[in-house]
Amino acid sequence: MxxxxxxxxxxxxxxxxxxxxxxxxxxxxxxxxxxxxxxxxxxxxxxxxxxxxxxxxxxxxxxxxxxxxxxxxxxxxxxxxxxxxxxxxxxxxxxxxxxxxxGTLGTSFRVGTVGEQIAVRAPYTLIVAGSAILITLILAFVLGVGVTVLTRDGRRAWLAQVFSWVTAVVDAIPVYVRGTLLIIVFALSLGMLPAGGAQQPSSFVLPIVALAIGPVCSLSRIVRREADSALQANYIRTTDGWRLAGRTVYLKYLLPNVVTAALTLSGLMLSGMIGGALVMEQVFSWPGLGTSVVNAIITRDYPVIQGTILVLGMVAVIINILIDVALAAVDPRHLESRSDS
Known part of the structure; x- marks a missing residue:
């Protein structure tokens, strides 16, 4: 208590x-x-x-x-x-x-103030990164918990093996390689989506998928591992004797514990997606902060480098704080667990 x-x-x-x-x-x-x-x-x-x-x-x-x-x-x-x-x-x-x-963040050596450049480019980066983070959280929990439920008590062992193998392989592929492969398949071969730029809404699809697919695989494995451990706990096994509906067991007893554990481990992963977004922008010629930083490094436009790193660093810090707030909302024990630290 x-x-x-x-x-x-x-x-x-x-x-x-x-x-x-x-x-x-x-x-x-x-x-x-x-x-x-x-x-x-x-x-x-x-x-x-x-x-x-x-x-x-x-x-x-x-x-x-x-x-x-x-x-x-x-x-x-x-x-x-x-x-x-x-x-x-x-x-x-x-x-x-x-x-x-x-609010100016300094004056660029090339064009205008740094704040103006960031204000123009930041929405592109934040929309892609924010969408990828949201998709990662939703899909990772759905996949991780879903596979755990389907393979509970040794059932469908083949599914567990395929899930572990596929997610490990996809997660190991660097984001720029994933982006290149997506362009080859969906833009050049099938002609379904634009290969780059941000001229139309469909242009957002491939960058978001390229950025999210790796973290989805990584986090879903974490969720599956935590869900599998929770299902072996005594308090979950006790519910079998109560003859509760499976939906009640999973939503009321399993999911809160999985969410707490997975969110604790996902903070650094989601912050790292901001860095992945900068790499992804080069692959898709995306007009975001990543492209701006690369151009600034080439031209040695130091004020732009300073301002962009400052903004991205604060975004990463805010993401981790929001994760902590979400943890405290899900499990109030986190409100007091660090109160003396």
Whole structure:
């Protein structure tokens, strides 16, 4: 049974007089969300420092990269002056932070502000990645639990073997190879879908499938393993004596435990899909952030690299926080399990 001790009474506040502890911290959800907000802010501060350090650590002269390889020394010095690269590091850092909070995220060496470029390209990346994440969660649970139910107690052993073999093989194929194969089959051979670009709604299909199919296979194996372990637990076996309907057993007793375990393991996997989306965009000539980052690396447009990494890093952090919130909603014990950490 979960403890009824409020977070305000936990050892986190044992050296703090109760009159100095806000009453709202007595709610488990309030304390939980406060900690997650703290995690978000700390992650943001860390990413700001890391992305600012990129320009300092990357070899080469940023002013020379911005002015062009054939520019004269005078032009390079003028470029360095206009970009503020001759200022002390601390002042450049303050300017960078100011650009972040202003929403511009700095000025591109090529065209316009970084914020404007990200605002144009981010929807393409987020739609594909978000759709792939949603499809992954739904299909992985359906496939994992479905195969477990169909193969329960040693039935249909062939299905379990085929499922394990197929999902392992497909998951091992890199995302760029999966994307290339999808283009060959569905775009070039069958002519059913566009091979690239984002000119029509059907253009979204192949990038989403290429990004989602690997994580679906990986997560569905995790779900199947957790579901199989849950079916062997005593509390599930006890339900056989109660003569409960199979639907009741699976939905009321099996699914909540599987969801909790699978979500715990899927946080890093879903965050990794953001990185996979950047690779996928190169295969499908997708006008998202991945294409923008690659072009920025080629042209050494450091502000674009900084801003894009900052945005993608925060997206990954937010995904993990949302996973934690979902876990707490499914199993309230997670509200208190880390309250003293």
């Amino acid at each position: 979960a403890s009824t001790q409020s977070p305000a009474d936990s050892k986190v506040f044992k050296f703090v007089p109760r009159r100095f502890v806000p009453e709202w911290l007595g709610s488990p959800w309030a304390w939980f969300l406060t900690r997650k907000l703290g995690t978000l802010l700390l992650s943001f501060a860390f990413l700001v420092v890391v992305t600012f350090s990129i320009v300092l650590l990357i070899p080469g002269d940023a002013a020379r990269a911005a002015a062009g390889p054939d520019a004269s020394l005078d032009v390079v010095e003028a470029t360095r002056q206009s970009l503020g690269l001759n200022e002390p590091v601390w002042r450049r850092f303050l300017n960078y932070v100011g650009d972040i909070f202003s």
